[in-house]
Amino acid sequence: MITLIDGLSLGSIYALIALGYTMVYGIAKMLNFAHGDVIMVGAYAIMVTLSCSLSPVVAIIVSVVLCTLLGMIIEKLAYRPLRGASPLAVLITAIGVSYFLQGLAQIIFGAESKPVGSSWKLPAIPALNKHGITTAALVTLICGIIIMVVLTLFIKCTKTGSAMLAVSEDRGAATLMGVNVNKIITITFAIGSALAAFAGMFYLLQIPNAEPMLGAMPGITAFTAAVIGGIGSIPGAMVGGILLGVVEKFCLASPLSSYTVAVKFSLLIIILLVKPTGLLGKVSREKV
Amino acid sequence: MAMLEVRDLQVYYGMINAIKGISFDVNEGEIIALIGANGAGKTTVLHTVTGLVTPKTGSITFNGVNLLKIPAHQILSLGMAHVPEGRRIFQRLTVYENLKLGAYIMNDKKQVEKNLDYVYTHFPRLKERKNQVAGTLSGGEQQMLAMGRALMSNPKILLMDEPSMGLSPLLVTEIFSIIQEISKEGTTVLLVEQNAKKALSIADRAYVLETGSIVLEGDAKEMMNNDDIKKAYLGE
Known part of the structure; x- marks a missing residue:
């Protein structure tokens, strides 16, 4: 039970990150490999804000705003000039942005891992904690679910949301409907990066240290989750993320614990062998 | 002044000259047919008008507005809607x-x-x-x-690209009668069709496009009786 809650909680962190990958892929048709590093920037933003002895609430706001802007800036400066370029050029650029952010963090903050500050923790809830359930896991799980529900409603019920679905399916046809594709792509990057900021916060609740490589492993795991769920599919990213989180925690609790990473990535291979489009991925059909 | 004026339009795909300097007009209330064989450039013309393709030279004016200066996603708000080839519904x-x-x-x-x-x-x-x-x-x-x-x-004008494609004759008749209804209710129509017979039967005027150039233009009814057109496009 505790392992399950821990797994669901870690899974919702992965799901939040995976949503960023999958939305950007669905709408801009590119893999934003710098996405994981946005989490790292968000973590440092929290650390710096707290070190100015501001409250954690201010730190949350600073982190979300900074990550959102960062996502929009990355899109504008690095990816927009490559609109229409070969996918390989865009992919290499994304990897370049990723190394750039990691390098920048190393120059500014140094390579070693630094504690974010003692005020970044949640109050204990004795009734739960004595059963082994941490407050952090519970808060992460609940907030993660709320964020995912809000996102789903946003996409389903707003004009911008349906424009996003339209752009992801057919950019040209969406343009003919009067949708400004560039604007929708910018909004997508902004939302994806804000989700990454939230993921970063929850991550820091479990491991309260910031380091330049912080985003790398959760980033690649969440990318795997997005592919398992079916890249481009929003419910797929949620399912994939939660699945990987649960698998990881159960693996860590079993005698196989030292093979956890291998198990996670083998899961990807197995699922792609059985269902190459991912769990909820759709095969696009042409009908004339 | 015509509602839609296209002048000396030239479009290139890389080195290929797809549209070789065409001009045509669509007046308010008309149904205009743009007919021609596969690959004549009909779809390219429509894509250029609605901004999905950028021409090398020429001008496109809609109700006095220079469309080449307007980003593609703003063209619809001027009153020009495009039903693309292959429907492209979501x-x-x-x-x-x-x-x-x-x-x-x-x-x-x-x-x-x-x-x-x-x-x-x-x-x-x-x-x-x-x-x-x-x-x-x-x-x-x-x-x-x-x-x-x-x-x-x-929309004030509806641009339709091959509405008959892949449909049974019965459905084609149904779709074309709806186009006529829409036109009667005041929407101008620019119709691109391979099915020349059907298109000419509802159009006021028509232009014939062959490998990127307009080779014939005129009254649609007269064109239906033109021997060259009959031979080349109407299969008689």
């Missing part, structure tokens, strides 16, 4: 969601409801299937949806 969304996207630029909710009613009156089939996922519609229904979606923004 397959994963429902019929209703597709229609709502057709009114994406409209802010007046009451007007959107009115337009929805207008579309449902012309295409009762879409009303029956409004909650169905668009990808599961038949070809004819998808064509109706593409037309309905384009009508959701009250």
Whole structure:
């Protein structure tokens, strides 16, 4: 039970990150490999804000705003000039942005891992904690679910949301409907990066240290989750993320614990062998 | 002045000169047919008019506005809607969601409801299937949806690309009679068709496009009796 809650909680962190990958892929048709590093920037933003002895609430706001802007800036400066370029050029650029952010963090903050500050923790809830359930896991799980529900409603019920679905399916046809594709792509990057900021916060609740490589492993795991769920599919990213989180925690609790990473990535291979489009991925059909 | 004026349009795809300096007019209230064989450049002309393709030279003026200066996504708000070749409806969304996207630029909710009613009156089939996922519609229904979606923004002119493609003769007749109805209600139509016979039967005037150039233009009824046209396009 505790392992399950821990797994669901870690899974919702992965799901939040995976949503960023999958939305950007669905709408801009590119893999934003710098996405994981946005989490790292968000973590440092929290650390710096707290070190100015501001409250954690201010730190949350600073982190979300900074990550959102960062996502929009990355899109504008690095990816927009490559609109229409070969996918390989865009992919290499994304990897370049990723190394750039990691390098920048190393120059500014140094390579070693630094504690974010003692005020970044949640109050204990004795009734739960004595059963082994941490407050952090519970808060992460609940907030993660709320964020995912809000996102789903946003996409389903707003004009911008349906424009996003339209752009992801057919950019040209969406343009003919009067949708400004560039604007929708910018909004997508902004939302994806804000989700990454939230993921970063929850991550820091479990491991309260910031380091330049912080985003790398959760980033690649969440990318795997997005592919398992079916890249481009929003419910797929949620399912994939939660699945990987649960698998990881159960693996860590079993005698196989030292093979956890291998198990996670083998899961990807197995699922792609059985269902190459991912769990909820759709095969696009042409009908004339 | 014509509603839509295209002058000396030249379009290149890389080194290939797809459109070799064509000019044509569409007047308000008309149905204009642009006919020609596969590969003549008909679709390219429409894509250029709605900004999906940028021409090398030439001008496109719509109600006095230079369309080449307007980004593609703003052209619809000028009153020009495009029903693209192959319908290009949003397959994963429902019929209703597709229609709502057709009114994406409209802010007046009451007007959107009115337009929805207008579309449902012309295409009762879409009303029956409004909650169905668009990808599961038949070809004819998808064509109706593409037309309905384009009508959701009250366009002044409707650009239609091969509405007859892949449809049974019965459905083609149905679609063409709806085009005539829409035209009677005041929407100007620029119709691109391979099915020359059908297109000429409802059009006021027509232009014949051959490998990127206009080779013939004139009254649609006269063109139906033109021996060259009969031989080349009407199969008589």
